[in-house]
Amino acid sequence: MADKSSKKTTTADETSTAAPTPTPAATPAAPRPDHEAPSGADFYQIHSTQLEQAFKVANTPERVRTILRQPKNELITNFPVRMDDGSYRLFKGYRIQHNNILGPFKGGLRYHWNVSLDEVKALAAIMTYKCALLEVPFGGGKGGIKVDAHTLSRDEMERVTRRFTHALGNNIGPDYDIPAPDMGTNSQVMNWMMDTYINTVNTSQKNANLAIVTGKTLSAGGTLGRTKATGQGIVYCIQEWAAERGFDLDGATIAIQGFGNVGSHSAHILSKHGCVLTAVNDHTGTIINPQGINPRKLMEWVEKHGGVKGYPGAESVSRDAFWAAEADIFIPAALELQITPEIARTIKTRVIVEGANGPSHLGVDEILEGRGIDMLPDLLANAGGVVVSYFEWIQNKRFESWDLEEVDAKLLARMKKAYQGVRKFAAEHGCTRRQAALALAINRIARVYDDRGIFP
Numbered sequence: 001m002a003d004k005s006s007k008k009t010t011t012a013d014e015t016s017t018a019a020p021t022p023t024p025a026a027t028p029a030a031p032r033p034d035h036e037a038p039s040g041a042d043f044y045q046i047h048s049t050q051l052e053q054a055f056k057v058a059n060t061p062e063r064v065r066t067i068l069r070q071p072k073n074e075l076i077t078n079f080p081v082r083m084d085d086g087s088y089r090l091f092k093g094y095r096i097q098h099n100n101i102l103g104p105f106k107g108g109l110r111y112h113w114n115v116s117l118d119e120v121k122a123l124a125a126i127m128t129y130k131c132a133l134l135e136v137p138f139g140g141g142k143g144g145i146k147v148d149a150h151t152l153s154r155d156e157m158e159r160v161t162r163r164f165t166h167a168l169g170n171n172i173g174p175d176y177d178i179p180a181p182d183m184g185t186n187s188q189v190m191n192w193m194m195d196t197y198i199n200t201v202n203t204s205q206k207n208a209n210l211a212i213v214t215g216k217t218l219s220a221g222g223t224l225g226r227t228k229a230t231g232q233g234i235v236y237c238i239q240e241w242a243a244e245r246g247f248d249l250d251g252a253t254i255a256i257q258g259f260g261n262v263g264s265h266s267a268h269i270l271s272k273h274g275c276v277l278t279a280v281n282d283h284t285g286t287i288i289n290p291q292g293i294n295p296r297k298l299m300e301w302v303e304k305h306g307g308v309k310g311y312p313g314a315e316s317v318s319r320d321a322f323w324a325a326e327a328d329i330f331i332p333a334a335l336e337l338q339i340t341p342e343i344a345r346t347i348k349t350r351v352i353v354e355g356a357n358g359p360s361h362l363g364v365d366e367i368l369e370g371r372g373i374d375m376l377p378d379l380l381a382n383a384g385g386v387v388v389s390y391f392e393w394i395q396n397k398r399f400e401s402w403d404l405e406e407v408d409a410k411l412l413a414r415m416k417k418a419y420q421g422v423r424k425f426a427a428e429h430g431c432t433r434r435q436a437a438l439a440l441a442i443n444r445i446a447r448v449y450d451d452r453g454i455f456p
C-alpha cells in the first residue's frame, strides 16, 4: 500500500494534457506473449455464467433471457489483402451485433492474433449492457480481425482496414452499427474506415455519414476528449470510489497491466491527482519502480519501442512479480481472463478497476470481497470510451463541435450517476457490483421489451 509519508509530486511533463497514443502500425515488430493466451470459449462461458447470475438477481422474464443469451447477428468474412512484398494474405474478420433494442449496435474493433468468434461474441454482449448501464442510446456490437497488428506495416494496416470495411458493406452504418477503436486499433484506423465507408455512399451523402465510426482524429470529425475518454472515465470512477471509502488519492500507488490507450491515459490522468505508477506489465514484459514511473516518459518509450520492456527508469521483473507487487489500485487494461482466483487470493491492493473488458475469472469477485478488496467492474469502469463515442456521434450528426470542458463535464455526470446507481443497487440487493451493474442494465433492456412487445 502507499506510504503516505513518501508522497510523489507530479513532474512537469506529467501535467501535460497532450498525451500521445501509441500507434500500433508505427511500432516495430514485437514478440508475441510467452504465456498462454486466454481462450475465447472460456471467456464466453464465463460471460454467460455471469449473465445467468444477473438474470436471477434482476428476476428477468424468460422471454428476455432467451433473446439476450445469443447475439442477433454474427458476421464472419475472409478477405484478401496485398502485402508489401507483393504476396496476398487472407484475413478473417468478425462483426457481432448482439442487441439493438436501445439503439444502433455500437462497439470496438479489435486487431489481435487471439481474436475468435467466442471472444467477439462475449465482447459484443458486454457492450449491450455497458450502453444500457450508462443510459447511452446504443446497442451492443464488437468486431475484430485475427492478426498480430505489430507485424503489419502502416500501409498493410491501411489496406487491411479498408478491405475489411468494404467487406462489411451495409452491415455497418451511422444509424445501424457504429465501430470504434479497441485493442490494436486507434484513431488512424477509424479515419481509414470512415473514409472507405463514405466513398461507397452517394456523393451528396458523404458528410452525413461521418458518424459511421467514432474515435476518429479531431481533424477527421472526432471529438475532443475521445482519445483519453476510457482512462478519464476510469479516473472519475476511482474518484467516486475514493470519496466513498474516504481514501486519499494523493500519494496512492497504482499498478497497470497494458499500457496502450486505456492503461497509459489512466496512469497519466491519475498522476495529475498525485498517484504514483509503480508497476506495469504488457505483452513485452514487466517493469517495477517503487519510487514511481513517469507515465508520460513511459508513453514516449512505448510509442518508440512498441512496449514497456527495457524502459530505463524501472527494473525488469517477471510477469508473476507484477501480480505479487503491492499497489493501492490495480488496473487491468489489456486482455480478458488475466485475474485468476489464485491471483485474487494473494493480490495486495485495495481496489481493482477493470479497464479491460472481462479481465477477471469467475469467483474472483467473491474472493476479493472476502478479503475486503473492492472491485469496480468493466461495465462501469471502462464505459468512458463509449460515452464519449456517443458524444462524438451526436456532434457529427448535428455538425457541432464541443469544447473539452463540456465533454469532460458530461462524461463526469454520467460516470457519477452510473457509479452511484451500481453502489445503491448492490447495497439494496446484497450482490456484487458486477451483478448490480449487469442487473441494472438488463432491467433497462427488459423494460423496453415490455413496453414495445416482441414482434410479431
Ligand code: NAD
Pocket (backbone or CB within 6 Å): 033, 181, 182, 183, 184, 185, 230, 257, 258, 259, 260, 261, 262, 263, 281, 282, 283, 284, 307, 333, 334, 335, 336, 355, 356, 357, 382, 383, 385, 386
Ligand atoms: P491497446 O491496443 O491500445 O493496448 C493494449 C495493451 O495491452 C498494450 O499495452 C499491450 O501490450 C497489452 N497487452 C496485449 N496482450 C497482452 C498480454 N498478453 N499481457 C499483457 N499485456 C498485453 O488497447 P486498449 O484500447 O488500451 O484496450 C485495452 C483493453 O481495454 C481491452 O480489453 C479493451 O477491450 C478495453 N477497452 C478499450 C476501450 C477504448 O476506448 N480503447 C474502451 C473500453 C474498454
